Amino acid sequence: MASITQTRNHSGHKGGHSHHHHHHDNVYLTSQNKNDAGVRITRLGLYSNLGMAIAKGVGGYAFNSKAMIADAIHSVTDLASDVLTLATLSFSLRPPTDKFPTGFGKIESLGSLGVSSMLLFGGLWMGYGSLLTLYGHFFLDPASAAEMMSHAHGHSHSHGHDHASAAPSLHAAWLAAGTVAIKEWLYHATMNVARERKSSVLASNAVHHRIDSLTGIVTLAVILGANLMESAAWLDPVGGLLISLMVVKAGAENTMAALFELADKSIDDEVKASVREQAQKGFVDISEGHDIELRDISGVKSGQNYLVDLEVAVPSAWTIEDVREVEEKTRTRVGSKVRGVRRVRVRFVPKEVAAGPKFDEFIPGDVSPKSSPEPEGEDDNHNGHGDHHKSK
Incomplete structure (x- = not known):
């Protein structure tokens, strides 16, 4: 049997971006050639995503910005599939064994199901928190709103209602602007390498950075709007709600993709x-x-x-x-x-015989008592009982 070489090219995947991370190609991320420009820029993007996800999460909590916390969770959606690929690569590429005759690729599918489910529920929870803040802002008096938010978060904020519904700190705007600048630089740097290589994979990575940049602009706009406009503290939870919907959409798509893989859906x-x-x-x-x-x-x-x-x-x-x-x-x-x-x-x-029906190699699924013979011993017992009854 001829051995399958591990050289891969891009003939199977033509361009076009999808936020469906489970099918995202990580060929540059998992490459061992660290001197390759595509590998360097892809890994730089990974480390940047990790750093910005942490910075936005901490900054969003410290500066009281729901939009920035939601944006941090959105960054995790981009990060999760890459980290998952690195974590499961050694398993998924192991050769098959007698116990696992189709290999170990489903380990990655199981991991993806777990991560994407967490992202889905994380997005739903952030959206729920933003809706509670909006409801308290528009429909409840300050004392009732503070009490509702305290119960929702499981503890009492020292700032009371002011912390729950006040405009986010203007310092959050600097953090949002910084992430937009970094993502725009990553977009242009990755796209330049993609054009040199004519690589649709790198181009897709570049578009991911651009989408993150646009999400950061939404965060920046709602933070500035909430600070510059009077009585516009509601803008921040609205931005958080919009971004959480993006997270929910990505999480739901990835969850369905993982479930389809586990159910052995056909290849694309x-x-x-x-x-x-x-x-x-x-x-x-x-x-x-x-x-x-x-x-x-x-x-x-x-x-x-x-x-x-x-x-x-x-x-x-x-x-x-x-x-x-x-x-x-x-x-x-x-x-x-x-x-x-x-x-x-x-x-x-x-070739001389006409093509048979599709799936003709499968045994028919109608297994009824009449079409499925019983074990020999049971047949003998039944026959014995039958003969016994007949003799009577």
Whole structure:
């Protein structure tokens, strides 16, 4: 069996940004080549996200800004998938064993489910806190609002209602402006490397930085608005609510993606198209491809790994050696050219026979007493009882 090389290129993923972090490609983050410009800027982005998430969380609490705390949680959504990838990479790329025949990619899916669920509930909790603040600001007297916020947070603030509904400190604006400046610099630096490399992966990372920058601008605007306008303390919880909705959206998408992976949802059409392209190019190298037909592609995603199944039609006169050559060359080609493919299984069918129904390799699921024979001993017992009754 030909070994699958670990060289990956970008043929399987074309550009286009999605805030769906579970499918975010971390090829530069997990690379061991620290001298590579793409690796350096990606890791710099990771460390910056970590530092800013901590700074915004601490600053938001210290400066009484719900928008900044929500922005800190939003930064964690960007950080979580990268940290998760680093934490699970050694597990997800381990070779399969007898006990785990499909490998260990699902460990990453389980970790992603846990992290994304925490982000989802964190976003909901922040949104709930912002709604309580808004309700207290508009519908309750100061004493009642202070008491409600005290119960909601589980302790009594020394500043009372002033801390719960007052405008955030203007010092929070400097912190927000600083994060916007850093994120804008990261956007331009990452995009410059992406253009040099023509890398859609780095371009996607750059867009992530730009989105964080825009979120920081929202935070900065609500902090300044709450300080510069009279009776506008409500702006900060409104900003916190808006950002928490972004966190909830990202958390919900990541949670669903992890659940779909654990339920073995089929691989994306984009990956299938790339597998088809590379497999057919490989067929051309074998007997000009005239006698080989790729009939079906299926598979599942397991963490960073794609487990792919192909159905290939060849002439019925071909020998086992012939199809073995096709299998080895197809596996090697697809495994080395489509990033993330870790297993390729090929099923051969006669080309002269029409394609069978989809999923015809599965045993029918209707298992009833009539169609499922009982164990021999039980049949004998039942027959014995039946004969006994008949003899009576």
